[in-house]
Amino acid sequence: MRISTKGRYALRLLIDIAANSSDKPVSIKDVSEREHISDKYLEQIISILNSAGIVRSVRGPQGGYLLRKKPEDITAGMILRLTEGTISPVPCAEEDGPTCDHMSVCSTYGLWKRLNQAISDVLDTTTIADLVTQKPEAGDEYCI
């Protein structure tokens, strides 16, 4: 039940941009160096966010990316759904998810729905603005 590096990097990427954009665009190269993430991989990730309208790009020297929305309007759920494809733990718990071939009684459907809801509740109420300002407590300083 892991969130992939792609999704985690996407969050760190946006947090980094939010934290480091004065008004000039933030380049992938800079993010890559600050966050220790492959720049080529970040390029792939940000292209998803670009075409989804989360960021906008500026080409050429001194170019980079700027947030197209306010940090408080970008939720972790939005970003993870874009990069992970879905955050639902099972297909049938998704909105418009598939139905089963044996449509009889399903004992686990309710569990998956509740699990999906609990996950969405956390991710949809956390924004990039929340994450930018959060610093871990001393002794809790981990990072992935």
Next chain:
Amino acid sequence: MRISTKGRYALRLLIDIAANSSDKPVSIKDVSEREHISDKYLEQIISILNSAGIVRSVRGPQGGYLLRKKPEDITAGMILRLTEGTISPVPCAEEDGPTCDHMSVCSTYGLWKRLNQAISDVLDTTTIADLVTQKPEAGDEYCI
């Protein structure tokens, strides 16, 4: 962020045993036919549950498996941790999880901890007994 078939099958397996064990053991063959799951795959799954002390086995004709615990004492979280390895969305959110190589500031650690907690809350408060008695509403009859 999917729960694999292994984990989902493990739950259905236990629910099926709980629902169909009068006092005689329930055979994998019967579960396989009722649940439409490969019997060979179910064998692998139940061997995990057997060595973990969730079920006990009876060999030979009329053999099969019996729950070793009461259905209300077996949580979904227990079963999924056994079969999935972990239910944490990221390594650093686990109990005794790894620390990061750059132990500086991590903006996302708090999010992962809260997500992990929300997931655990749902899975650790749902038991096999709960699932056995649950029937979906009409119109909600899906199954994976």
Next chain:
DNA sequence: CTCTTTTCCTACTTTGTCAATATGATTTTA
């Protein structure tokens, strides 16, 4: 005592996804 039914054990296969890496084209500013 032997046949059948079951669990038990281990290895293999196939398919797909993850996590990048690689290569180069395009745009824009200095």
Next chain:
DNA sequence: TAAAATCATATTGACAAAGTAGGAAAAGAG
């Protein structure tokens, strides 16, 4: 016009998921 950046696509290597396969061992039925 050279450099710095984004943009686009293809390829790779490692790993796990989801079974399949084949048989060994135990135990009850006849």
